[in-house]
Amino acid sequence: MSIQNRRKLLIVLSLACVALVLVAAALSSLTMLPAQTAPILRETKTAPAVLDLGWLIGVTLALYVLGFIFLTPASLRRRLAYAVVALAGIAALIVLLVWLAGETALGVPPMPTTAPLTPTAELLETFVPETEEPVIETTLFAPPPRWVGTIITAGAGLLLIVGALVFLWRRQVRMSETRLPPLMQLAQEARLAIDALRSGENVREVILRCYFEMVHVLDETRGIRRMEMVTPREFAAQLVALGLPAGPVTTLTELFEEARYGMGSADTGASDRAIASLTAIIAACEGPS
């Protein structure tokens, strides 16, 4: 990392720390005020309510996009695009539902109006003009319409179902991973490492992680443990004995040694060599041998 980058990071870190300390210092004076009915629910007509909701969703989406752009690496921004499109679709659906609900409410036939009363002479004589008194506005609590409850309940149910499905799917994937033979496991780990390398993750960390995963796979499946007496070179020899190609394994081992014990930072050349080695290892694992 260059000195300029370090300085920049240090400045940003200092700013973030100051902001964090200020927010933390203000927490002690945090006061919770009683809830107020949102303007959306106080509105009797639907059009302003839709506008408010639209603004709310728009601002939320904008903040979400900004946060994602700042927090995600460039390679993951394609996923951001999908997420934004999906969120925009959901937001549009909610706005449509609100609008439809408002249309339904406005579709209720109006109350019959009576003819305006005309003041008689007696009434005009006895009329006493009202003195100006302060008008106290009272806001009565208006329970939210039924569709709000329906949407919230449906949303919570949907979230629960999706959460359960994701949990079961991940569990299934994890179980299926454990059933794979060691070489296939190794291939899978190598593929994940390549994805991480291409997505811009730290080269040194990826090389180390890939290597440790290989150690883990061999420990779990073959009982080969890298104890004190096993050097990376000896471990590479074991991998070759398992049928992996000698060249890529040696290169990866050297990269590991360089990343683990070397003092310099891994360059882009190391990244390319790591990708090439891992690709070769995958090809060897998935081959007929």
Place this chain on the structure above:
Amino acid sequence: MKIIRQIFLGTVVLAVGAPALGVALRGVWMLTVAFGVLGFLWIGLSQRHRFMGFVFALCVAGIAMAAGLDVGIGWLLVGITAALAAWDLEAFSARMAGVARIENEQALVRDHLQHLGIVCAAGLFLATVASFVRLRLSFGVALVLSAIAVLGLGYVLRGIGE
């Protein structure tokens, strides 16, 4: 590696001991016992890294509960700092265990402990400052500051990763 283990045990004792003492002084014996059990659990599971996140989360949750009971902030600050240090040391120890032979091991351990010490001291200092300074912010300012903190820390972490 022995020194790492010893410091780890010390930080675990601090992580659960300080909040336990704080809640004991408030007379909440149930939580005191819970912290004690958590300490034994933490030390017992320390060789199995998969459970460390869960134990650490339990410790943080316990400290958060203690904060809700008006326990002295000093106990909690020491507890949370020690918990973070213990978590880091356990992860460091697990990474070291995955390597057959480490050259200049002592220098590596010394550097890591130095960095950890600096981070813990800085964190403790900032948290102490934040707990003694009284500010009153409007919602908008607090929101902006929070956004700066979150985005800034995210930027820094991403920069370090790259």
